[in-house]
Amino acid sequence: MNSTTKVEGSNDERDVKVFTISTCGWCKKVKKMLKEMDVEYHYVDIDQLEGEESKRIKEELEDYNPKKSCPTMVIDDGEHVIIGYKEEEIKEVLGDEE
Amino acid sequence: MRNKEEMREYVEKDAEENDYYLCPDDDLLEDLIEGLVENEKRYGYPSCPCREASGTKTYDSDITCPCEYRDADVEEFGMCYCGLFVSKEVNEDPSKLGPIPERRPDEVIKAAEEAKGKGYDKKVVSEAPSVEEDIEVWRCTVCGYLAARDTPPPVCPICKAKAEKFEKFKGFS
Numbered sequence: 051m052n053s054t055t056k057v058e059g060s061n062d063e064r065d066v067k068v069f070t071i072s073t074c075g076w077c078k079k080v081k082k083m084l085k086e087m088d089v090e091y092h093y094v095d096i097d098q099l100e101g102e103e104s105k106r107i108k109e110e111l112e113d114y115n116p117k118k119s120c121p122t123m124v125i126d127d128g129e130h131v132i133i134g135y136k137e138e139e140i141k142e143v144l145g146d147e148e
Numbered sequence: 149m150r151n152k153e154e155m156r157e158y159v160e161k162d163a164e165e166n167d168y169y170l171c172p173d174d175d176l177l178e179d180l181i182e183g184l185v186e187n188e189k190r191y192g193y194p195s196c197p198c199r200e201a202s203g204t205k206t207y208d209s210d211i212t213c214p215c216e217y218r219d220a221d222v223e224e225f226g227m228c229y230c231g232l233f234v235s236k237e238v239n240e241d242p243s244k245l246g247p248i249p250e251r252r253p254d255e256v257i258k259a260a261e262e263a264k265g266k267g268y269d270k271k272v273v274s275e276a277p278s279v280e281e282d283i284e285v286w287r288c289t290v291c292g293y294l295a296a297r298d299t300p301p302p303v304c305p306i307c308k309a310k311a312e313k314f315e316k317f318k319g320f321s
């Protein structure tokens with residue numbers, strides 16, 4: 051089973067993955083912001099996982115963020131990791147440089 | 149199970165009693181209240197919407213809203229971890245809302261994670277003799293630490309033994 055969801059966007063320069071909790075307000079803010087910025091991204095709600103998959107994804111998250119708190123955004127396989135809804139930092143890293 | 153309006157009343161009342169304010173960002177406030185309703189439906193108690201619940205009540209007691217970390221977080225950062233409860237200052241200047249560090253200790257997070265889906269609560273409850281007193285006292289069988297609270301602490305603050313190592317304390321004989 052694969053619980054990772056892809057959200058399409060025209061800005062697909064970087065590989066963006068977000069670890070989220072389905073009930074978390076800050077995670078919703080991050081999802082909304084990426085959508086508004088038209089960034090293509092993947093997300094996985096860690097509270098909706100079970101068994102082996104849960105273990106695997108939690109271990110992956112732990113590598114980037116030992117507290118396993120959400121939202122945790124991983125860009126280009128960990129080249130840049132943003133923990134929490136840090137609006138300015140997200141804009142800076144993923145915004146279009148015009 | 150409370151619906152959204154009842155949950156809103158619950159947090160409003162709690163904020164008022166403690167001199168806190170509710171999240172000044174209306175969208176975030178709505179999402180957080182919905183999260184609490186959803187978690188109560190899922191687990192039977194309103195576990196923190198911004199943290200992963202284990203689904204085992206004993207291990208989530210510290211993160212059941214209002215969580216044990218709220219007062220220290222509002223004191224230090226002007227808001228609880230989710231931003232549901234805020235100080236007067238943050239209420240007046242919502243731009244101060246933002247991510248704060250997770251205060252829940254690592255060993256508690258780990259213990260809760262290991263307890264996930266194992267049903268330790270059943271074990272704790274079935275072994276417990278019925279006691280009439282209002283407040284339970286739990287004794288750590290490893291180091292002897294005593295804790296007065298409804299459920300055993302997720303992790304012994306002294307020796308780090310897990311909740312299932314606690315038993316109900318019936319007094320010195």
Ligand code: SF4
Nearest residue numbers: 196213215228229230
């Ligand atoms: S962080 Fe806030 S919303 Fe979450 S459980 Fe604590 S008091 Fe409730």
